[in-house]
Amino acid sequence: MIDDKKRQPAAKKASSVQITAAYEGEDLGVTLGENLCVFKVWSPAAVQMQVLLYPPLTGESSDEHSEQMKQQVMPMQSNEQGVWILDLAGEWRGYRYMFRPTFANGTSTTAVDPYARAVTMNGEMGVIVDMEQTHPEAWHEDQRPELHHATDAVLYELHVRDFSIHPSSGIVNKGKYLAFTETGLRDEAGHTLGIDHLAELGITHVHLMPVFDFATVDEASVNDHMHDASNYNWGYDPLHYNVPEGSYASRADEPETRIREFKSMIAALHRKGIGVIMDVVYNHTFDTAGSSFEKLVPGYYYRQHADGTYSNGSGTGNEVATERAMVRKFIIDSVRFWAEQYHVDGFRFDLMGLMDITTMKQLASELHTRVSPSILLYGEPWGALESPLADEMILKGTQRGAGFAVFNDNFRGVIKGDSDGDGKGFATGEEGKAADLWTGVQGSIHDFAEAPAETINYVTVHDNLNLWDKVARTQGLQEVLGFLQYNEDGSLKGCSSVEEAVRKANPYLQVDPHDVLGNETVRRCLLANGIVLTSQGIPLIAAGDELLRSKYGDMNSHQSGDMVNAIHWEQKQRFKPVFDYYRGLIQLRREHPAFRLRTREAIEQYVCLLHQEEGLLAYELQGAAVEDIWQRIVVIYNAAMRARLIPIPSGVWNVAVEDGRVDAHSLRTVQDRQNGYYGENGKIKVKGLSMTILYSV
Template sequence: MSADYNNISLQSGSPAPLGATLTAEGINFAVYSSGAVKIELCLFDAAGTQELARIALPERTENVWHGFLPTPQGIAGVVYGYRAYGPFDVTYGLRYNGAKLLVDPYARALTGKFVWDDALLGSTPSGDASLPETLSPVDSAPFNAKGQVVDSTFDWGDDRPPATPWRDTVIYELHVKGFTKLHPRVPERLRGTYLGLAQPQVIDYLKHLGISAVELLPVQAFVPERFLANKGLVNYWGYSSLAWFAPANQYAVSDAVSEFKTMVKALHAAGIEVILDVVFNHTVEGGETGPTLSLRGLDNASYYKLEKTDLRHYVNRSGTGNTIAIAHQAMRAMIIDCLKYWVEEMHVDGFRFDLAAVLGRENGRFRTDATFFKELAAEPSLRYVKLIAEPWDVGPDGYQLGHFPSAWAEWNDLYRDTMRGFWRANPGILGNFAERFAGSSDLFRNTGRRPTASINYVACHDGFALYDVTAYNDKHNEANLEDNRDGHNHNLSWNCGIEGPTEDEQVVELRERQIRNMLATVLLSQGVPMLLAGDEFGRTQRGNNNAYCQDNEISWVDWKLAERRTWLTTFVRQLLTLRRRAPGLRRDTFLKGARQVDREHKDVSWRHPLGHELNAADWHDVNARALGVLIGQAFTDPHGTPNGHLLFLCNAGAQPVDFKLPAPVTGAVWQIVFDTARWRANDLGNRIAAGENCVVAAHSCVLLADGDAPLSVRSGFSLT
């Protein structure tokens, strides 16, 4: 039964903290709005379908409106929203409309069904661009979501952040729903949920694979854009935020907040960090023709960046219709409050910021020392969390790879493009391969950063899955219902001779080899590796490179493939085991090509198949498709003394290449660790003496270790 809100009044309450704060005495409500003349608190029944009361917030402190609802009405579970009254004049960027129910931007949970309807629009277009919009008087409450007051009590036990150093981090990007929706060992009612991801069998898989951090696609409460809903589609990825503090109900059985915490606690117990992909560049309210759901109705001109020459229109740096006003103090404060909430209350370990260049824009230009970055760095509780930038937006001067502050890491799409291009045999790419493999010092060294600033990947949620990089030359996005116009065309993919599925054994084997090549390259490179969920066993999206709206088998991880391709998953697990055992693959400093203490080899040298180090002519040979990477002192002995070397031989060409091997450490020989062209062969571990040749098959790579490398590293790549 719903609470009795008859004849109640609000006490004055406090302007801080913002949001709905539950205490033993009741609930404090506080919301920012600089231009409103009245803010009403609207209270609903438990289902969010019936509005039971409207009560004006009684106090205003500067630009914060606040009031206190005492017990017995002010208890956990209260369902609420706001109505903001004030001037509606779009020529000044003012869009107040008391007919529209507004979601509290600080709501910790949402409830009620969201339904697209014209009632959600705050205004009605005039039909003439020269004439102003008119106020829409239709009540939107029946169609909008509502906030719900939560009791934050949770038994965290001895939970603590794994605090994995960047050099030891291996990121696994996954979608909460898609990862377990088809998982046969997850109870059916939990598949596709936070609790599904918390299941021991799921966590054991991640741990056994060698993952140290999961990066979750957006879990901030979101709703699909209207154009998708009209097509019967959804925003599956979740980049259409409505409430940044609230975990998405789509992935909950009944209580999103407590179930999210349960998931984090379970992952932490296994030593796995949780990184959230957060969307602080735009919201689902879109441009001027979009709905009034929350920020637009509370304080449009403070929360969104408007065109200076015409305040009716929104600056669009996100490609979705609007851009948050990072220059406004209220917006910056809300984002930092939100990050603190997810760290302090929800125990997450880091954030990947979607279109992060938006956050560094001041006066239209990106700045490494932008105010937001400085304010973020000043927050004690955020000082040691992992911060990852998607280092671009769609505005002018939007590509900012390598320009984020020193504490940040960045998605390195140049790494992705270079490695895809190398393995499909693009010409003139040896120098780029070397720079990316060695940690991208050209991007990060000048700002005093480390190789770990580079997040290395060859596939992520946006674009082809790794298998599709080897199976499709062209995108196949017809299921998105945009006539295959969406998604980018520059995929740097190669279908190995046949477009799409095939039973041709030679093509199938070549695709598998190419997958191994790219996975090996990522996991042996300097920097922080990131894998896309399912790539370790060849998951496919059927050629769709923009599956943001595909909440179906196109996007869900197919665990039957994992059962059929255990050899590939084993390869990835063994590579990650090798990476953990070889400190030389996880350096905190850039490779310099400097002599090591054994004076036999440099920390890295780039080898020609004829046996010499690459010279200027070799680097500029556009026909070259093969090179070797000699990594000095890759291992340490039990006393911590550096020893052992790795030799990574890569041949992207269509013909076998004989590599003359350099001298190993004195008194030792080279031993094959793996050969991606002969993975099922029984002669791995063969010894090859210095000066002899190692034949590297077409489209393949071979890794060798010298005699001082630990035996467990070499034998770890057995087929048993």
């Protein structure tokens, strides 16, 4: 779902160009050779094309600045398949460049290279860069973390700035890529912080919200201190797809710095055994008429209605025509570039419903055969508004056997209810959800998925209320806890600023610091993500869930600034039992293959329903059949407030998870005729609002 800015009407009119042949080469943009620089740009409608060259910026005096703005104009030659080419002898690294197309009607414009690998501050010009010169130390030794199968992954969605900007992070490079390179950080109680926290938590992949160059943050005025919402964004407003965002670099005015520091972040995470997923937004661009796509090939890169107006399936003013040959090529080239040059381990596609199924299938095939079979691909199987793509849209079910996964909003809704309102689900107290929950627990193979690797299981991500705030809302606590409230015109109720509203809020008012796990909101949150982490499929949790992160009831914090979005690391000490629970469940999942089966057949054979009633689901995993060291595993979800006696198979059982605690060895042992726990009636007592996991060996 796109929340990067208010929905915009579609652009009024688009001229179109008929394309008879697509370019098949893999060298669009700038290619450097020995004492040679080759420029190639695709613009079949142009009758003339020029390269505009400018000397490198040095940040010196105004006199030197005027020298740096001197322009050299180089004519390009028309080549086959609509490509223009210029071979330029000499050393041009660091020079800035633009393309100037001229069309048959005499109009001319300037455009940044869509294939640019480096740009100046705020993306105003392309920069010639030698990628080999941007490597951090030991980059050639960098290795992708091993991932044998997609269902082995545990994903963690995170915004770069949110990760480190709060003073309690202890991080020096606040809000930057380099924050991920800082190790050995601990709070006053000795708890790990930063990247060490991620490693301790046990996740396999960090899913980074957009880190390509986006438009709405001014890179010239970003600081490393918490500030208001004036210069903050999630990044779903693409500017340059093949360049790292500059506001997360220590020097946005040094084109190579952002590249080197991005690679340093990747390498640091890889050293911790953590892969990196990029959130990519190929479904729309920030601008339409002003985009490089439209300037170079008017009317080609965007979908249009029959009357020539731009379609607006993204809700942000345009939608990219992924089904057209050169658009498809650009997307595949771009994704491969990040996977090969930056060692990125996977991609999450924003509003993937607006991408045609042929493009995604071809992209998956190329990445898995030409780069690495372990690369994860997944996205949102919906659009924001109606699209002319229609039957070619990627919706739940179209991903079957295609090599990528989709977000499972069916399961999400069953677990928590609606996204922003009072609506409830299984974990938040709604009755009649156990049967649908069972469908999701089985990897949705009887819903829309051919295999469990095709479903991304989650309850919340960056969009909408986060988990703590959603659960609190279902309990009617938003006013008691002081959540942000807005008037119809968007202004805050009762406060003059977000900062004031946050200071007044008290999201944890009802949590007893001496009995954190006894709080109802806490228990419902743990049950919700407990279901996610124990179900078949690929689990994803939102950053800070393990710290009971709150956004003070903000349903759409894309521009709400650090006060709302920053992760408060002091909450690790405050809510340590919650962190321990998440860490324990992730460890349990990673150590036991029964929780991450790979095929429909295995799920149908070895995941068996034991008991189902209002607010309760119990099932068995046959571990021995899938080479798990646990022979039999029983999982019980109790969403009722009261404790219940649940029938389980006869035998000796070790309790690994119970009442908000996890011990992969055993919390205790129960067996037949042990009254009070597992009596002669063959039942075990399960606490209210909790998950219980038992195993036999």
